[in-house]
Amino acid sequence: MSAANAEWVARSRAAVWHPCMRMTPREALPLVPIAHAQGAWVIDFDGNRYLDAVSSWWVNLFGHANPRIDAAIAAQMREVDHVMLAGFTHRPAIELAERLAALAPGNLGHAFFASDGASATEIAIKMSVHCWRNRGFPHKRGIVHLAGSYHGETLGALAVTDVAMFRDAYASLLVPQARIDSPVPREGESRDAAAQRAADALERHLAAHHASVAALIVEPLVQGATGMRMYDAGWLVQARSLCTRYDVHLIADEIMTGFGRTGSMFACEQAAVAPDLMCLSKGITGGVLPLSVVLAHDDIHAAFIGDDIAQSFLHSHSYTGNALACSAALAVLDIFRDDDVIAANRQTAQRWDAIAAPLARHPRVRDWRCCGMIVAFDVDATRADFAQWFASAALARGLLLRPIGNTVYFMPPYVVTDAEFAMLVDGTARILDAA
Numbered sequence: 053m054s055a056a057n058a059e060w061v062a063r064s065r066a067a068v069w070h071p072c073m074r075m076t077p078r079e080a081l082p083l084v085p086i087a088h089a090q091g092a093w094v095i096d097f098d099g100n101r102y103l104d105a106v107s108s109w110w111v112n113l114f115g116h117a118n119p120r121i122d123a124a125i126a127a128q129m130r131e132v133d134h135v136m137l138a139g140f141t142h143r144p145a146i147e148l149a150e151r152l153a154a155l156a157p158g159n160l161g162h163a164f165f166a167s168d169g170a171s172a173t174e175i176a177i178k179m180s181v182h183c184w185r186n187r188g189f190p191h192k193r194g195i196v197h198l199a200g201s202y203h204g205e206t207l208g209a210l211a212v213t214d215v216a217m218f219r220d221a222y223a224s225l226l227v228p229q230a231r232i233d234s235p236v237p238r239e240g241e242s243r244d245a246a247a248q249r250a251a252d253a254l255e256r257h258l259a260a261h262h263a264s265v266a267a268l269i270v271e272p273l274v275q276g277a278t279g280m281r282m283y284d285a286g287w288l289v290q291a292r293s294l295c296t297r298y299d300v301h302l303i304a305d306e307i308m309t310g311f312g313r314t315g316s317m318f319a320c321e322q323a324a325v326a327p328d329l330m331c332l333s334k335g336i337t338g339g340v341l342p343l344s345v346v347l348a349h350d351d352i353h354a355a356f357i358g359d360d361i362a363q364s365f366l367h368s369h370s371y372t373g374n375a376l377a378c379s380a381a382l383a384v385l386d387i388f389r390d391d392d393v394i395a396a397n398r399q400t401a402q403r404w405d406a407i408a409a410p411l412a413r414h415p416r417v418r419d420w421r422c423c424g425m426i427v428a429f430d431v432d433a434t435r436a437d438f439a440q441w442f443a444s445a446a447l448a449r450g451l452l453l454r455p456i457g458n459t460v461y462f463m464p465p466y467v468v469t470d471a472e473f474a475m476l477v478d479g480t481a482r483i484l485d486a487a
Contacts, residue, residue: 056097060085082447089116092468094452102452105464105476109454110276110308112339114387115467121338124383125376137165137373144378151385152347155317158326160347164365165373169307170204172331172344173269175367177208179329179348180267180301183355186363196257196268196300198250199234202277203269203305212269215278230265232257235287236275247287255294262298267329269303272319273423276308279459280428282421288323301328301352307344311335312388312397312466315424328352338384343377393466397425403470404462411477416484428461433487442483449479 061083064070070083087097092115094102104112114121132142149163164179166172177195184192197203197212204210210219211226219226235250237243258265272288275281295302304327309319313335316322320330329352333344356365371377387393401424408427412420418430435441439455446453453460462476 054098057085060097082444084447091115091117092465092472100450102447102450103464103468103472103476104452105446105462106452106454107335107463107465108339108452109334110313110463111334111337112465113311113335113384114338115465116339118338118340118387120387121340121380121383124379124386125340128376128379132375134371134374134376136370138368142373142375142378144375144382145373148345148378148381148385151382152332152345155385156326156330156347157318157320157324159350160326160330161350162348162353164346164348164367165378166344166346167342167369167371168204168344169305169331169333170206170209171369172307172333172346173203173209173212173305174206175346176269176303176305176329176331177212177267178367179346179352179365180303182365183301183352184266186355186358191264192266194230194261194265195303196230196232196254196265198270198275199231200236200275200278200281201231201234201269201271202275203271204307230257230261234275234281235283236281237283243284244286247284247290250283250287251290251294254291258294258298258300262300265298265300267301267303268295269305271305272309273314273322274309274319274426277456279430279456280421280426280461282423282428285323288320288325292323292325292327295328303327303329303331305331307331307333311384312394313423313425313463315394315398315401317388317394336384337377337380338387340380341374341377343374343381397466400466401425404473407470407474408477411481411484414481414484416487425466426461426463428459431455431458431460431484431487433458435487438487442487445483445486446479449483451476451479453480 064083084096086094088095092104094104128144135142152163153161164175166175181193195212199214201212201214203212205218207225210222211229213219214231233250233253235247237246268291273282273285292302304320306318310332320327328349330347337343356363404427416432418432420429438458442455443453
């Protein structure tokens with residue numbers, strides 16, 4: 053490591069509290085100081101290049117330093133950088149809310165802005181419970197979630213997240229919520245059978261407890277943080293029907309699955325269902341600025357209209373609807389429209405499938421699976437430190453990869469070239485040879 057890299061690493065270790073890293077004198081993963089980024093690549097101070105094969109935690113859609121997104125932010129900076137959204141408004145927030153409502157399924161005509169995915173989950177949960185309270189059903193305050201779910205790490209989000217590593221330290225602070233079967237197939241189970249099993253479990257739960265249930269929250273099609281666990285869209289159809297029958301809100305957490313990741317703009321579209329609340333974040337600004345949005349059904353919004361302040365939705369933060377972030381999001385929507393990104397991604401996914409075919413047949417690969425622009429597989433490896441070992445080995449080959457346990461996944465920016473994807477596949481195969 054050069055003196056420049058070493059200096060930045062030392063300063064960062066001394067001053068920055070890095071997320072999701074073991075707090076040991078010697079980190080399990082090397083700390084890489086990034087000097088600049090361009091396209092699908094991030095580059096350190098020594099000039100070493102790393103292919104960002106996970107889109108920097110699933111946020112970067114169109115490459116780092118995308119000129120169209122950068123230009124939109126620069127132009128907005130000359131007009132309004134930020135103004136509070138309580139009692140004020142501005143063009144980027146209005147236009148973004150309008151365009152998201154037009155793109156989203158159903159009547160999700162009201163956008164509530166926040167900063168990150170976990171905040172969006174908190175807002176959606178609060179909206180649902182508060183809505184039922186305003187309608188005279190204060191006992192409807194339970195939130196049902198799926199086994200293997202992940203919805204964020206704030207307290208409300210953790211209460212509906214099924215990852216012990218994140219939950220256990222804060223268990224005494226969490227409001228217990230009901231967890232039901234996931235539609236992800238078990239070993240030897242077909243996708244159809246898994247969907248029916250989970251639908252039956254949901255029906256049993258709602259039949260018995262619907263009077264106290266406010267909402268069901270789901271990650272449509274793919275449960276991301278617990279291993280890119282994929283399931284059949286037919287379950288979403290049944291879940292929507294059951295929520296309607298038992299008067300329960302359906303919250304779609306499209307924070308990861310939205311904006312083209314699963315092959316459609318929103319994953320819900322593949323089941324032709326519309327949720328009552330939709331959470332969006334990550335790719336919404338192309339990975340440039342923090343922003344999240346909760347899109348609410350017209351009926352939910354109507355429940356908050358009234359003269360009593362207690363009926364109002366009193367949730368906010370200072371940077372709600374930041375004009376620069378909204379402008380970045382508008383540029384992202386422009387790219388989707390102008391470049392016909394969804395259609396282009398379908399063609400890209402077909403090419404990826406052909407390029408990755410040899411890796412899918414690797415003797416250590418198990419359960420090869422794809423959903424749109426997400427490729428995932430499990431690795432037959434015995435080492436307890438597989439995820440850390442693999443990530444370090446990937447960096448040595450110029451690849452930024454972050455396995456989830458023994459699950460390796462590819463989720464690069466949409467601008468990655470076939471040659472770059474081939475390099476990713478070849479490098480991964482060589483790492484598996486040594487696993």
